[in-house]
Amino acid sequence: MESVGIAPELVAATRSVLEKLTASPYAVLESPESTKRRASVAFILRIRPSNAEWPMVGATKATLGEFFDQSYVQHGEPEVLFIKRAARKGDKWTSHIALPGGKRDSEDVDDQAAAIRETWEEVGLDLNKYSISCGNLPQRLVTTHWGKKPLMVLCPYVFLLSSFEIPPLRLQPSEVASTHWVPIRSLLSPRQRTVVFEDMSSRIANQETGVKKWMLSMILGKMMFAAINLVPTESLHSVESPADGSAVQLQDNRLARPSFQSKVSAFAQRVYHCDVFNQFSPPPRDGPLLLWGLTLGVVSDFLDLIPPHNALTLWSYPNFTPLDVRFAVWLMTYRFKERKRMELQSGTTLQKPSFGAVTESVAHRPDETGFHGLGTGSGTSTREAAVSTMLEGYYDIVRKAVGLALVGRVTLLTVIVYYVLKKLRRL
Template identity: 55%
Template sequence: MTIEPARDIDSFFAQHWVKHGEAEVLFIKRAARKGDRWTSHVALPGGRRDPEDESDQKTAVREAVEEVGIELSDRTSIAVGNLPQRVVTTSWGRVPLMVLCPYVFLVTRHDLQPLRLQPTEVASTHWVPIRSLLDPGQRTVHLEDVSNRLAKQETGLKRWAFAGMLGQMEFSAIELLPAESVYCQEPPTDDSKKSESSTLGMAMQRLWNFVDPPELQPPPQQQPLILWGLTLGVVADLLDLLPPHNALELWSYPTFTMPDVRLIIWLSTYKFRKSKRLQLEAGNLSMPPLVKEGLDAISPPEGERNDDVGMGGLGSGRSLKGRSFESAVGTMLEGYYACMRKGVTYALIVRAIGLAATVNWLWSLTRTPRHSHSPSR
């Protein structure tokens, strides 16, 4: 029985299988690649725009076909809208890498062809129910060792101090519970190094596998799938469009694991965090920020904003006086890392004072004269 694809959101949600189904989001786990800053991370399908792509949305459509084998056409999906753009940078906002343009597509068929994973890009795919993304029981934290990265950006005593005091950085995260997973069966290969002989060898190997197919082995025991950082921010933007519009509960402000640094950062950012919370409650959202790898946020340059943001038919989320949808998580982060860096500086000063006091106390102990007692006659 052939099912006619839905042409709009109303006809899609009127279908029986949709009414009695469960909405899911497709995530990928990136392939392990040397030199990739996001190697093995949980992410969303996507990639860089090619010169031949007519638009950013066309790039999203092409990448979906190449990475996971989903054809986002009128027969299979509805282009619902896009989320706030973000500029991904390195060196704590100093060097821009790319502009991230998230687009959302609603898959309108339950009889899609099996996913085809691109081995060089995708290790596995995971359909995750939205209900589990909103489950408080799935909230966790992700620890990232950023001290070495920060230390490389400094010199002299400051570099040594950063490397020794910061340790791990703590980010809010979600442990994903997939309803369905697909694992790549082919090892990743470097297309740039292929030759005619290697292509022939691969063809012969496939022929041999066809004649005498190996017994399929179940995927190895996987580590927990952790959603965090920039991808969590994008997902939070999506979930914030859905009632009860509480995407901020998905995360907390990043901090460090060392107790003294953690306390000083909490104290130094208290007023900032309180003002941001009041700002959101009052609806006074800033324009979409530029975000650094899920770590940092900076103000967008004048003239480089894209206000054409929205999710037609799925809700309005957070908006200000009829303006387009804004990133709640991005708004909360904007300016936070400047305050946090001050907190790290304060913690460094406190540690230096404590170390100096301890050294001075030990020195005073060694300089204290000892009184000798001679026996009385």
């Protein structure tokens, strides 16, 4: 019986995207005068063969056409390589899900060479020998303080492994805790979409420390961002990587606090096991692998090129956790969101959007006007929906909404204090 393959339509769509990226690469975004830092990441793809169509030994092809013409490729499943960064105290990227890559050094010939070198140093994969270069994804200026301060130019490059048989990955324990191959099919699945919680007090307080940052953290809670729950088909862990010292080592610090119900359930379990004082702690539990922030923005640039082109429908606006702040944001951004929808429905077309980035991204276009997350260069397709357009000006309104919510709290507290004092004087 003839094999139908795991995801033949997805393989064909991936081939089409890679051919277009190879033929029409994105333009290079020059570094601004305020910062010369550049970093590169490698978006590495492979085709996992099905059990019925296993590749022959030494099945390595030098071109995209030859590679995708192979039977095992046509019946396989495209996957992306992610890394989980090692836990390092004081590193804001600690334990994050990312793509292999890092800062460009002076010895690197260009940005692509930096991505190749960093991949070799971090995971021991020689892209020059085992991959086909497939162009790049939109370069972007990464900023902090909600777009106020430029940090670096991020340059993503796409590579396709030319063979499923490659040497075992060799992880750099000080940099990488684990690697994960994740199917594109699961990245596109609405069921894997979730949110991640991030402490934004330092960003609002302009990275100040002390009481002001602590107070903002208590007042504003955390901010919710779009995320994808990764479901790997193959993972490799480094036993030499430093642990973060917590029971849950996969980004649990980004998740919501345990609910009252979960606390009661945990206590009941301890009673059941005669361990009321929690003397015998349970074995460590791996938390979810959450793809979010800047890496999600890079990945979404690629996902949005694959049918059904529904990145926008799977995305949600960032917001805060406290109800009063959420209400203020909703109230002040309601007309803004409606206006953005009308602009997009009226026929506005943008190129290769991205979404979910915690730090805003500014892309290079001739008609650039400060859009966040736009692609650079000529697009392979046009769309009427772009999260980059929807986020333009959004954070400015959010800052005002936060101020309104804080004024509302102070006003309410003042009224309560005045009412209590008035009652006490009558006694």
